[in-house]
Amino acid sequence: MLSATATEIIRATLPAVGAAIDDITTLFYRKMFAAHPELERDLFNRGNQNQGGQQKALAGAIAAFAALQLEPDQERVDLILSRIANKHASLGVEPAQYQIVHKHLFEAIAEVLGDAVTAEVAAAWDELYWLMAETLISMEAGLYRSAGVEAGDVWRKVVVRERRQESADAVSFVLTSLDGAPLPSFSPGQYLSVGVHLEDGARQIRQYSLSSAPSSGDWRITVKRVDAHPLPDGAIAPAGEVSNFLYRNVFEGDVLDVTTPFGDLVLQDDDAPLLLISAGIGCTPMMGMLSHLADTADPRSISVIHADRAPASHAHRAELAELVDRLPLAVMHRWYEDLGARRPENGLREGRADLAEITIAEGTHVYLCGPLPFMLGMREALLGKGVAAQNIHYEVFGPDSWAAAPA
Structure with missing residues (x-):
């Protein structure tokens, strides 16, 4: 928890830092990679760097974490940091690397904000950074222990x-x-x-x-x-x-x-109904879940929704149908933008996925994976149908911009 002094300084300076956070994170990566080119070459995703996705995700995570210290929401903090910690563990991130990030991030803050970064302001943001970093280090240590490996040895x-x-x-x-x-x-x-x-x-x-x-x-x-x-x-x-x-x-x-495998998009340990929603190659975690559910003869109600460009583009198309058939209370709905010569039929539609006619039982856990715009659209539709936000679980392929989306 932030000290009272740091909290008030963060509250006063967050608008200015938030307005400049994209510039800060862009300069941060440039400085860090200039000093440590091996990180860009061998650790970070160069494609995300070139497109600006990683910078936006980092900016969103920092701003969201700072805001959540002012209006505490531990569940949302845990969501944001769990996702980051699992990604870090999967990369083999070690505690010492947080010192490297600290050095170049605070150099970037000072350069972008100039004289506005007084000693008191720097101390408050330093306290915030280490609160976030030490929480992540602890979470990552737990992930490494659970995997039976030394920190970073993945x-x-x-x-x-x-x-x-x-x-x-x-x-x-x-x-x-x-x-x-x-x-x-x-x-x-x-x-x-x-x-x-x-x-x-x-x-x-x-x-x-x-x-x-x-x-x-x-x-x-x-x-x-x-x-x-x-x-x-x-x-x-x-x-x-x-x-x-x-x-x-x-x-x-x-x-x-x-x-070693990591990730926090995992099935909840209960008997609640399930709704698995995917688009494109976002079907892959759903295939893992459905394979497990079929192997264990899971008796619960399961709905599967998949959207794709065309049947020929749908990876694991036949296997998906086989898995759904093995589950006694599972139903499948598929949308293809182009059905070709096929005709719409029960559970098979042309166009984009639409939840309007899908019945969702109370207490359903929803799992989402696909392009970010698709998932955000599905999330809005799910919330509109009364699904609790905490029951919507997701996986993002690439930098996680979802974390900065409104709760």
Whole structure:
């Protein structure tokens, strides 16, 4: 908890810092990478840096955490920090790296805000930073302990036992240990990191949801290649560095560097009804959950909603239908923007996903994964149908801008 003095200074200065936070985080990354180029080359996602996504996510997290010290909401604080801690653990972040971040972040604050950063203001924001950092360090230590590894020691080598085409632009890889022993278990919905060495010598890391059930003893991930494509603002999003490398270069018998599974999008330990909503490659954590639910013959009411561009684009399309059929009280609804020659039928519609005619039982836990605009739209619709905000769980592929969205 912040001291009373720091709280009042944060309250007074948050509007100014918030107005400049994008400039601060952009300068922070520039300073840190100039001093530690290995972090940009081997740890951070260069694509997110180039597009500004990581800067916006960091700015949102800092501003949200600061605001939540003024109007305390522990549940929301826990949500924001749990997501960050799991991502950090999956990257192997160590406590000493928080000192590096502190140095360059506060240099950026001082440079952007100038004389407004008095000794008292600097001390208050320093207290806020270390409150956030030490909470994350503690949470990450707990994650490492639960995984049975030392802090940061999360990497292992696995071999690709099977590569399978799941759609026109997605493949799955079944991963096994080098010695044939079962890989560590995981909770359905979690992800692991994959690190690849690219042609320019950089080691780039990306997270991929586990799309299989824990009972298999192996790990399966599904990777969608990403071509350069236009964005709504007219900019061009670059092709995916790691996804395209994996899609084009990795086959049976190849060895990959991956981490222990982490992630907090996991099924709640109760018997509440479930609603699993996904779009595009966001189906992957749902496949892991559904595989587990089918393997355990889960008797609860389960609704599955998936949206995609076309049936040919839908990774795991046939497998999804098989899993739903195995669950006695599960129903599936699919929307495709282009059905081609197919006709709409029961549970199959053309257009964009719409919850208007979907009945949601009281107390339902909802799990969301897909493009951020899709998830935010679904969240608004769910809240409009009376679903409690705390019952809406999500996974973001890439920088988490959801954290800064209004509660």
